[in-house]
Amino acid sequence: TTVEKQGFRHFMLKEIYEQPSVVRSCLETYLDASWSKEKAEEKSPINLGLAGELCDNVDYIQIVACGTSWNASMVGKYLLEQLAGIPTMVQYASEFRYSPAPMLRNTLTIGVTQSGETADTLAALEMEKQRRMALESPYNAQILGITNRPESTLAHMVDRIINTQAGIEIGVAATKSFIAQLMGFYCLAIDLAYRRQHLSADKLESLVKGLRELPNQIELILSQQEKQIEELAHEFIDTQDFIFLGRGINFPIALEGALKLKEISYIHAEGYPAGEMKHGPIALLDAKVPVVAIAMPGDVHDKVLSNAQEAKARDARLIGVTPTDDNEARATFNDLLFVPHVDELLSPIISVIPLQLLAYHIAARRGLDVDQPRNLAKSVTVE
Ligand code: G6P
Numbered sequence: 001t002t003v004e005k006q007g008f009r010h011f012m013l014k015e016i017y018e019q020p021s022v023v024r025s026c027l028e029t030y031l032d033a034s035w036s037k038e039k040a041e042e043k044s045p046i047n048l049g050l051a052g053e054l055c056d057n058v059d060y061i062q063i064v065a066c067g068t069s070w071n072a073s074m075v076g077k078y079l080l081e082q083l084a085g086i087p088t089m090v091q092y093a094s095e096f097r098y099s100p101a102p103m104l105r106n107t108l109t110i111g112v113t114q115s116g117e118t119a120d121t122l123a124a125l126e127m128e129k130q131r132r133m134a135l136e137s138p139y140n141a142q143i144l145g146i147t148n149r150p151e152s153t154l155a156h157m158v159d160r161i162i163n164t165q166a167g168i169e170i171g172v173a174a175t176k177s178f179i180a181q182l183m184g185f186y187c188l189a190i191d192l193a194y195r196r197q198h199l200s201a202d203k204l205e206s207l208v209k210g211l212r213e214l215p216n217q218i219e220l221i222l223s224q225q226e227k228q229i230e231e232l233a234h235e236f237i238d239t240q241d242f243i244f245l246g247r248g249i250n251f252p253i254a255l256e257g258a259l260k261l262k263e264i265s266y267i268h269a270e271g272y273p274a275g276e277m278k279h280g281p282i283a284l285l286d287a288k289v290p291v292v293a294i295a296m297p298g299d300v301h302d303k304v305l306s307n308a309q310e311a312k313a314r315d316a317r318l319i320g321v322t323p324t325d326d327n328e329a330r331a332t333f334n335d336l337l338f339v340p341h342v343d344e345l346l347s348p349i350i351s352v353i354p355l356q357l358l359a360y361h362i363a364a365r366r367g368l369d370v371d372q373p374r375n376l377a378k379s380v381t382v383e
Contacts, residue, residue: 010370012171012264016356017222020215022166022176023349026183027211029165035208040201045208046191054142054160055192059106061088064096064124066380068174068259069112069146069181074252075348076112076185082249082345083199083207084192093124094383100124103131105138111145114169114177115379116152123383125157146184148177162188171371172378173263175356178256182349186211210346217340221353225337229354232319232335233361239290242267243281243311244355245274246294247304253294253348257355264363264373274300274307285314292358294351295322295329298344308332319358321351 008014035045061080063073070092077088089101093111097120111125125143132141145158148166155161164180190207193199199207236242242261246254255271262269272281274293285291293308295301301324309332312318320333323341330336337354363370 009364010171010360012173012175012360012370013364015169015171015176016353016360018167018176019179019353020218020222022180023183023218024215025165026180026187027215030183030187031208031211037201037205040194040204044191044194045204046187046194048162048187048191050144050160050191054144055108056195057106057138058086058108058142058192059138060104061086061108061110062101062104063088063090063110063112064093064121064128065090065112066093066118066120068178068256069114069118069121071252071256071259072178072181072185073110073112074255075182075249076110076189078249078252079185079189079345080192083189084196085198086192086196091124093118093120096124097127100128100131103135103139107139107142109141109143111143111154111158112147112181113145113152113154114148114164114166114174114181116145116147116149116154117379117381119381119383122153122157125154129157146181146188148180169378172373172376173260173359173370175260178352179349186346206343207345210343213342214346214349217342217350218353221339221350222357225339225354226357229337229357230361230365233358233365236267236290236362237365239267239288241284241289242269243277243284243289243291243316244269244271244294245277245291245304245307245311246271246351247274247300247307248298249345249348250294250296250300250351253351253355254292256352257292257294257359260356260359261362263376264359264368264370265366266368266374267362274304277307278310282310282314285311285316287315287317290317290319292319292321292355293333295320295324296339296344296347296351297323297341298347305329305332321354
């Protein structure tokens with residue numbers, strides 16, 4: 001009913017709009033408000049309540065997840081590797097169950113599931129627990145869950161959870177729970193980086209400052225870009241294929257943008273690392289296939305622009321997600337979805353917002369059942 005949707009046409013749109021407050025509440029819960037860089041000697045800026053035995057001697061991290069949670073885990077991998085320096089593998093739970101990697105020592109296993117009930121994820125974690133149970137340190141099982149449901153089966157099965165606290169999500173296509181999982185990974189990666197003394201006090205301070213700015217920046221995108229994105233969506237009434245390109249930490253956001261569009265609009269969409277486009281997807285390109293390129297400032301910005309220009313040379317319509325309003329960006333992109341300028345490592349939280357809105361408005365414009373897309377379930381409790 002309209003009451004529950006608080007005036008929004010669909011739950012998905014309402015949940016997209018809840019994201020600034022989801023980020024805020026995560027920061028309130030897990031960031032130590034009294035921390036400053038002068039205190040960096042005494043304490044971590046993050047308080048996740050993780051016991052030392054779970055995370056002090058971690059040499060490797062392996063993550064199992066499905067769907068959107070898998071995409072969030074891929075962002076997590078970049079953070080855990082780049083901020084904390086811990087080699088991290090991300091596996092589809094359904095694959096890990098039947099072909100797990102050989103066991104490595106001192107491994108933290110993380111199960112990421114919004115619902116805490118996805119059968120494949122639970123079974124993969126159970127298998128890992130069993131496989132390691134008989135073994136002693138350094139091969140014993142250390143399992144952390146990241147979930148939005150502290151009462152779920154997952155929560156009972158693991159040593160510890162990070163409760164993502166996004167509130168109940170009704171739209172089948174995950175939005176606010178994805179953002180909340182990303183926040184969980186930021187907190188975890190910063191905390192592990194602190195424990196391992198992998199970041200300077202200055203870097204910690206600038207990350208914390210950047211995190212605190214995110215809620216207002218998301219609000220800005222919602223208030224300034226939604227109308228434009230809604231209008232843009234009208235242009236894709238007959239589109240059958242979409243390509244999403246990103247590099248580095250925004251590669252998983254290209255995957256997530258494509259997944260959102262597939263799930264609710266039934267348009268075929270692929271997310272690709274921009275540098276791989278020339279090894280296949282470029283053959284698909286013509287004037288009928290729009291390309292969305294995530295071009296956030298940082299190490300790979302210029303590379304993404306040149307990959308986008310290759311797509312343009314094949315007549316593709318190019319949509320850029322970028323804060324860059326210069327001549328090169330204007331000459332490259334047919335449409336610009338502006339977002340605030342942030343640290344590259346924090347940029348997934350920002351770059352995913354216009355992609356959620358784009359998927360939403362294309363599906364809504366097509367008159368589809370956005371909150372209950374065909375053939376999908378909110379949580380898949382069968383193998
Ligand atoms: C289903 C949902 C997806 C979700 C996936 C994993 O396929 O439709 O939106 O990402 O399950 O769910 P989980 O609860 O484990 O995160």
